[in-house]
Amino acid sequence: MNPELNNQMPQKIQHYTQGQWTTGTGDGEALHHAITGEPIFTHSVKGLDFKDILAYGRAVGNPALRKMTFQERGLMLKALAMHLHAKKEIFYELSKATGATRVDSWIDIEGGIGNLFAYASLRRQFPNEAYYIDGETAPLSKGGSFVGQHIMVPKEGVAVHINAFNFPIWGMLEKVAVNWLAGMPAVIKPAEQTCFLTELMVKEIINSKILPEGALQLIAGSGKGILDHIEMQDVVTFTGSAKTGRLLKQHPNLVEHAVPFTMEADSLNSSVLGEDAVPGTPEFDLFIKEVKKEMTIKCGQKCTAIRRIIVPEKLIEDVQAALSKTLAQTTIGNPDVEGVRMGALINHTQVEIVKQQIEALKKSSEVVYSNDDFEVMGADKNKGAFISPTLLVNQHPMTSEEVHTIEAFGPVSTILPYKNLDEAIAISKKGLGSLCSSIVTADDRIAKQYVLGSASHHGRILALNKDSAKESTGHGSPLPLLTHGGPGRAGGGEEMGGKRGVMHYMQRCAVQGHPTTVTEITNVYQYGGAYKEDIAHPFSKHWEELQIGETYISAKRTVTESDIVNFANVSWDHFYAHTDVTALDGTIFEQRVAHGYFILSAAAGLFVQAKKGPVLLNYGLEECRFTKPVYAGTTIGVRLTVKEKIDQEKKDGIAKGIVKFLVDVYDETGETIAIATILTMVKKLNQE
Structure with a gap:
């Protein structure tokens, strides 16, 4: 695959833009083999129309990625990572022309592909939606009829990545993995010196047909003038020298349109003994x-x-x-x-x-x-x-x-x-x-x-000692789930960082309204929203049949002194507030108080349907709070509401999904005494 090794004349590097491979006009500039010094490629960007290239990404690639869910985008990344990993040896061969050893190339090639795998796995932290619900609901009124919720949607532009020569593969993949998961297309502008290796990988990516058209374009050469055509929905990233980065950051077009610009510059890193x-x-x-x-x-x-x-x-x-x-x-x-x-x-x-x-x-x-x-x-x-x-x-x-x-x-x-x-x-x-x-x-x-x-x-900062050394990735290895960037000379930007990085390519918007309205907008039930009651118990329904906001109102139960004493004996939780009425002076409790975990257990007894059904298991509890003391004589009931549904890939021959239920435990006054979210695994109706 290396022209020098095959005794061929220097080949002209190709660009992939607007759905086709092209070469710039003219003879172009020569690129040399780092080991032999022989000319092996030429490159030219003459004839490329940067304005049309960016417009194509916005018009073709962006809508295709935006309509995909996080799960679909993540699976796309996984498929691409597997495809490129199977082809890795052709990249290793050509990488030698950059002067890289096998270990050097491993960092660049398999490190880059590893970023695709890492962000593919990150899909599990996102909903099966094209957008993301960011953070908790903000109560904005005393009566609870007005709330706020942040959502994040993909920007409607294109991510332009201007990369350095030292990592022609990793530098590309560590960025596109993030913007693709977020739902944005990319235009890659690698450094001229090593753009031939980036070109080879882009050819494999395009040939795989895994990405939707327009999701990736390549400008293999000088990108001078491309920033003149950036628009407000675009994102620009730069990796390279601090001096060049500062010049780009001040581009009038970026300033005028307030375009996000992430800079990762070479810096004088240190290690302390x-x-x-x-x-x-x-x-x-x-x-x-x-x-x-x-x-x-x-x-x-x-x-x-x-x-x-x-x-x-x-x-x-x-x-x-x-x-x-x-x-x-x-x-x-x-x-x-x-x-x-x-x-x-x-x-x-x-x-x-x-x-x-x-x-x-x-x-x-x-x-x-x-x-x-x-x-x-x-x-x-x-x-x-x-x-x-x-x-x-x-x-x-x-x-x-x-x-x-x-x-x-x-x-x-x-x-x-x-x-x-x-x-x-x-x-x-x-x-x-x-x-x-x-x-x-x-x-x-x-x-x-x-x-x-x-x-x-x-x-x-890496804190290294003999205990961490065996598994440490070392001083110089950025990791996909941690931020890569730094202040001052290092550029002041952040890349990767797990979910943090994905947010750089999305617009955060604060949505305000009644809980019912916000529920319908976000597809996540908001506390205080209208219930959708059904005669059928939710545990009797398959994943597809459950609706967000669907609520089951349980029977009621009165807590007794015997319940509290018996739970203490069963659980071995003999905290004084549950067992010693003589020790309550000076506390907030008026009498012996029921264990919080007893309330949850009793709630489960009220809302669980005992007979076998589509619910496969309960595997987690989130956001559990006890909001009011419960004494003997209190009557409790449960409002069990479908809060959120998360699709899952088929494994072990069973098609299933996750359902998050909001468990709202209330007393005879209707006031909430405990609230939690339980996670259940629910079988799908369609097992194909």
């Missing part, structure tokens, strides 16, 4: 291993890589010696060669940029490890974009500026000494905003002090 983690401890070894990994994985071309190594001043020499030793053992070369642990930078231009940045860092730092005579395995050192790992030491981190402002985007990092943990925190903050940081210590008090002291300046 705790004072307790001295040589000979597992934590010291973990620290050295983690720093070495972050310097050499992807040849240091990671936005989360450790650039500042913050260590106790008494351990400077130990850390320097240990890191220099392990860096010297790093094998550099062609990823095809067994034993190679670090490949190449993306191209010769990037090599020169990194070298210039190292020279700038040397104004206040000293190089303590670098090897100009490094050996390259299986490749020509001069033709490929190879570079040696470089370790520096800066003895004055509190007064030096370069180490906190200049990022060498390669296998380069600087050791910084600290006198005490407060100073370590201050040094970490001098980066003026980072995507991530880490603290390696066996002392949880040190971890707590560092995290709370530095969290304001970081998007994510």
Whole structure:
């Protein structure tokens, strides 16, 4: 699949726009193989009409995704993830042309596909609707006839993702997984240097026919001018340099239309070695291993890589010696060669940029490890974009500026000494905003002090020790269910983050009205809304037959002293308010009070239908509150209302869904004394 390997002339990169594959006009610019230096592709965007491309996404892709439910979108992501995972080896093969080793490519390829799997699974946290109910109902009136509820609907535009060169697959999939689950289409604009790998994956995505048409478009080349055509319902994300991101963020069109802009910029991330983690401890070894990994994985071309190594001043020499030793053992070369642990930078231009940045860092730092005579395995050192790992030491981190402002985007990092943990925190903050940081210590008090002291300046912090190391994903690994982003220099944005990320592509709207009206709008029963009574017991109905708002009014039961005493003996709950009437002085209770869990149990006895029916099991309880003391002599009844229905995939040969019932337990005055939501699994009428 790699043109260079097949001895072919450079191919022109294709774009996928408006439902077809096209190439830009003209000869285009050449892209080179990172290992051999040979030209392998050309790219051009001449002839593309960005205005029409965005309009197509809004007119074709957006309606198709908006009408799908979260469950349908999630299953779509799952199917796509499985398809791409089965094709992964073709991506690995072409990824070598970016200078990536197998491990580097694993992060990009399977890490990206993993995001699709993660967001596919997230569908279970959403309803089987095209919209989302956000948060609890807000009571807005004394009598309960006026309430408010936030809902979220997909924006009616297109998500434009402007990505960096270092992760041509992960950078795309970690974003589109989120906007597709939310119900928005995407236009992908990968960085030119590695757009050929993004193109290959987009071809597989389009060929799979899993996505609706218009859900994904690809501009493989310069996107200059695309922001001129952004509209108010669109969303723009950017990953790349802080300087470029700031320029884009100020685009007049984004400002005029208040377009959401999420920026994730390269930052001067740091890792701190705790004072307790001295040589000979597992934590010291973990620290050295983690720093070495972050310097050499992807040849240091990671936005989360450790650039500042913050260590106790008494351990400077130990850390320097240990890191220099392990860096010297790093094998550099062609990823095809067994034993190679670090490949190449993306191209010769990037090599020169990194070298210039190292020279700038040397104004206040000293190089303590670098090897100009490094050996390259299986490749020509001069033709490929190879570079040696470089370790520096800066003895004055509190007064030096370069180490906190200049990022060498390669296998380069600087050791910084600290006198005490407060100073370590201050040094970490001098980066003026980072995507991530880490603290390696066996002392949880040190971890707590560092995290709370530095969290304001970081998007994510890893507290690493020997107990978490075995399963830890490491300093530099963003995870789908946690936010990725950071303040200040890091861009001030957030990506992924589980449900939080999905909300970035949806519009939150506050709906106000009578509980009955809001119930009909949201398809979730609102307390105080009208009941839909039926003679048939709800437990006798299949999932499809139940209606939101359908209510069963139970028979009544009077609580007795014997009930309270017997429940205490059965449950072993002998809390004084239930058992000792002489201890009630000074409490809110007038007499022996019934257990809250007895009230729930008694309520279940009132509303449960005993005979076998479509209800398969009760598997959960939510939002349980006891709102009024219940004494002997109180008569209770239950209003059991269908609150919400959640569809489920067929498993174990049984088609079923979840029904949430609102259990409203009331007394003889009609006042609620306990309220809860129970979750039941209900068999479907249609078993096909």
